[in-house]
Amino acid sequence: MAFRDDVRRIRAIVWKDLTTERRSKAGFNSVASLGVTILVLFGLALGPDGPALHDAAAGALWLAILFAGVLAFNRSYQVELDGGALEALLLYPGARWAIFAGKLIANLIFVTLMLVIVVAVGIVLFSVDVPASWPQIVLIMMLGVLGIVSLGTFYAAMSSRSRAREVLLPLLLYPMLIPVLLAAMSATKALLFGDVMNEAGAWMQMLVIFDVIFLVATFLAFEYVIEV
Amino acid sequence: MASGMEGGGVGYVVASYVITWVVLGVMLVRTVGSVRRARAEYDQAAKGEFRT
Amino acid sequence: MPTSAPLLSPDLALDARGVARRFGARWVLRGVNLQVRAGEMVGLLGHNGCGKSTFMRIVATLLKASAGDCFVYGSNVKSAGDDVRHHVGFFSHVPGLYDDLSARENLAFAATMLGFPSADIDAALERVGLTHVTHERVRGFSAGMQRRLSLARLILQRPRLLLLDEPYNNLDVAGIALMNGFIRELNAAGGAALVVLHDLVPAAGVLDRTVLIRDGRVHTPAAADLAHDGVSPQAITLPAGAAGIS
Amino acid sequence: MSPAATNQFGPPKPAPAWLGWLAFLFFTFAQVFSLMTSPADAMMGHLQKNMYVHVPAAWVTFGAFGVVLVASLYFLWKDDERADLLAASSAEVGSLFCGLTLVLGMLWGRPTWGVWWSWDARLTSTLVLFLIFVGYLSLRSFVEDPHRRGQWSAAVGILGAINVPIVWMSVQWWRTLHQIQSSPRGLAPEYLRGLMLNLAAFTLLTVWFIWRRYEAARYERAAEHAAQAAALGGYHG
Numbered sequence: 001m002a003f004r005d006d007v008r009r010i011r012a013i014v015w016k017d018l019t020t021e022r023r024s025k026a027g028f029n030s031v032a033s034l035g036v037t038i039l040v041l042f043g044l045a046l047g048p049d050g051p052a053l054h055d056a057a058a059g060a061l062w063l064a065i066l067f068a069g070v071l072a073f074n075r076s077y078q079v080e081l082d083g084g085a086l087e088a089l090l091l092y093p094g095a096r097w098a099i100f101a102g103k104l105i106a107n108l109i110f111v112t113l114m115l116v117i118v119v120a121v122g123i124v125l126f127s128v129d130v131p132a133s134w135p136q137i138v139l140i141m142m143l144g145v146l147g148i149v150s151l152g153t154f155y156a157a158m159s160s161r162s163r164a165r166e167v168l169l170p171l172l173l174y175p176m177l178i179p180v181l182l183a184a185m186s187a188t189k190a191l192l193f194g195d196v197m198n199e200a201g202a203w204m205q206m207l208v209i210f211d212v213i214f215l216v217a218t219f220l221a222f223e224y225v226i227e228v
Numbered sequence: 229m230a231s232g233m234e235g236g237g238v239g240y241v242v243a244s245y246v247i248t249w250v251v252l253g254v255m256l257v258r259t260v261g262s263v264r265r266a267r268a269e270y271d272q273a274a275k276g277e278f279r280t
Numbered sequence: 281m282p283t284s285a286p287l288l289s290p291d292l293a294l295d296a297r298g299v300a301r302r303f304g305a306r307w308v309l310r311g312v313n314l315q316v317r318a319g320e321m322v323g324l325l326g327h328n329g330c331g332k333s334t335f336m337r338i339v340a341t342l343l344k345a346s347a348g349d350c351f352v353y354g355s356n357v358k359s360a361g362d363d364v365r366h367h368v369g370f371f372s373h374v375p376g377l378y379d380d381l382s383a384r385e386n387l388a389f390a391a392t393m394l395g396f397p398s399a400d401i402d403a404a405l406e407r408v409g410l411t412h413v414t415h416e417r418v419r420g421f422s423a424g425m426q427r428r429l430s431l432a433r434l435i436l437q438r439p440r441l442l443l444l445d446e447p448y449n450n451l452d453v454a455g456i457a458l459m460n461g462f463i464r465e466l467n468a469a470g471g472a473a474l475v476v477l478h479d480l481v482p483a484a485g486v487l488d489r490t491v492l493i494r495d496g497r498v499h500t501p502a503a504a505d506l507a508h509d510g511v512s513p514q515a516i517t518l519p520a521g522a523a524g525i526s
Numbered sequence: 527m528s529p530a531a532t533n534q535f536g537p538p539k540p541a542p543a544w545l546g547w548l549a550f551l552f553f554t555f556a557q558v559f560s561l562m563t564s565p566a567d568a569m570m571g572h573l574q575k576n577m578y579v580h581v582p583a584a585w586v587t588f589g590a591f592g593v594v595l596v597a598s599l600y601f602l603w604k605d606d607e608r609a610d611l612l613a614a615s616s617a618e619v620g621s622l623f624c625g626l627t628l629v630l631g632m633l634w635g636r637p638t639w640g641v642w643w644s645w646d647a648r649l650t651s652t653l654v655l656f657l658i659f660v661g662y663l664s665l666r667s668f669v670e671d672p673h674r675r676g677q678w679s680a681a682v683g684i685l686g687a688i689n690v691p692i693v694w695m696s697v698q699w700w701r702t703l704h705q706i707q708s709s710p711r712g713l714a715p716e717y718l719r720g721l722m723l724n725l726a727a728f729t730l731l732t733v734w735f736i737w738r739r740y741e742a743a744r745y746e747r748a749a750e751h752a753a754q755a756a757a758l759g760g761y762h763g
Contacts, residue, residue: 012392020380084374092393093365175657179696221681237573237637266745273752
């Protein structure tokens, strides 16, 4: 009963976040364009040399997603801060984790859509040959995005409500994301090069473990950061 | 590992110890200073309480 | 109403015992004791920054008290926040609406979050007089319209303890009548209300008594107290026998 | 009586004066002793002596972070502000030792491996730990409200503590796939004695530093309470 209410609340929050995001149009377009711009900058930094670009493609893709994603996380709380909506949100009965779950799912959809655009552009810019194992790459991307979004949604709940939020979120978030990013980058890179050392599977396992650990930790700790 | 290390690297060792001692010294001075300052502030506040 | 908390004093809608709160080094509330019985409407006065809103936010579980205990229908706001949130409706000075959702969508979201997904949203909108803007985005609403929409959310919720923080701000005469009608209706159903005010006139005939927060504590005001805090001395006579004045 | 009433506290019990003297005298003794007694290493020469500062500094860094973790968990559990102050003091001291560890590691790495930095698991996770300390301390400086600061920094501290071993694990993996790890050698007893002495000395120093920082934080908090009580004539109503 109560659980079904919470599921309904999660759905409502996801719908609300995505609808407001869709209607304020500028949001998604600018974040996705930023992701593409970062890719272009990486391309310029790594030189016109074809093989070098190909080598660095996996890392550049993930960093572009990370840098653009950070903007999305703060934005998702900005909606709540305008007009004191967060106060109203916290006044509704129901479990606190439902709020986190709703925001997390909305951010997951948002970042995934952005990822589709960034990856499409990245394949062209970095002359990536899509390997036969592309379904595995898609799976790794979903796992990596899940890790980034769960920690990002959690830390943005604090940074968006503090002074200096632009600095604070990356400062807190990036060191926490090192394991997830390392695993995601390594797995993607291995698969792009045909996984000759058979390491992609192991990286994927680690990614699953990291995701589970960080999801559990952020779900448990969310109540402490959102109240107060 | 390089074997031509005997006698070499003394500069690095000296630097390590100097840095460690300087850092600890600065920490000591600052810590003692902060306790003293906080203590004085507290004593003043507590005295104010008795006056009123 | 579903409650699982032990009922310490179920006939008390609100029971605050020594509630204190500090911000940094500043103690805003220094031991508020206030009891509100079910069915009682209490006005809360005090000059700006005296802690009225802070107290309301503590009761609404939005802030934690630094010391003291506070119970709503027997549930501790600190340890049984979720039970308290089932009872409390908070009308704060911020609208708490989403600018890019329409009036109807805002209410539908609120209804789901409150756990009443099948609530009659159109009836609530009609009651606050916003039927003509049902599908318009809140971004274009005036401050008064936003207040009315927030009131519609309270109408959906029908809380047992109403916390109103300066509810008459930005409301026109019709809006004030609407607000008072809603308060009386909840009162008739046995609900209680705590109303923060800086002007007693619009609340004439609604309140059973008024209290004053000064120096972080609750006082029962004398006329001189009210003058000190910027409320006209005549106002004190209003709540007692003022049913016919407005 | 209520749990939050524990957040009303007076001045702290000061750290005993002898502890400070003991810590610094013992530290001086340990340093001199280990420098005098250890012969030049066959492989590393005098560079080996870096061990007596580098290893203990790393050890107390992780110890201090352990205190942050435990104090943060206790704070969320009991809502006792003193635990929050202890976590903050420990993070301040720990971050300094963490920075020291990194610098000393570079001063060891440069003559040994020929590079200032190598991306191995130990170095990288120490660097990440330093970044987490920095994030933790800047979060504290950006949030004024003590309730909020306590809960937020406790959450950041706990998640950071979870993260450090995970970083270590993932970097270890990353490295073994690309390059062979340098295997640690066993330590001769004449070096071990000096190392143990220094480990004990650094631990004692750190305990004293954290205690004094905590003492200062407690005085500051108590002064705030006292000033308020004086201005308003007591708070218990």
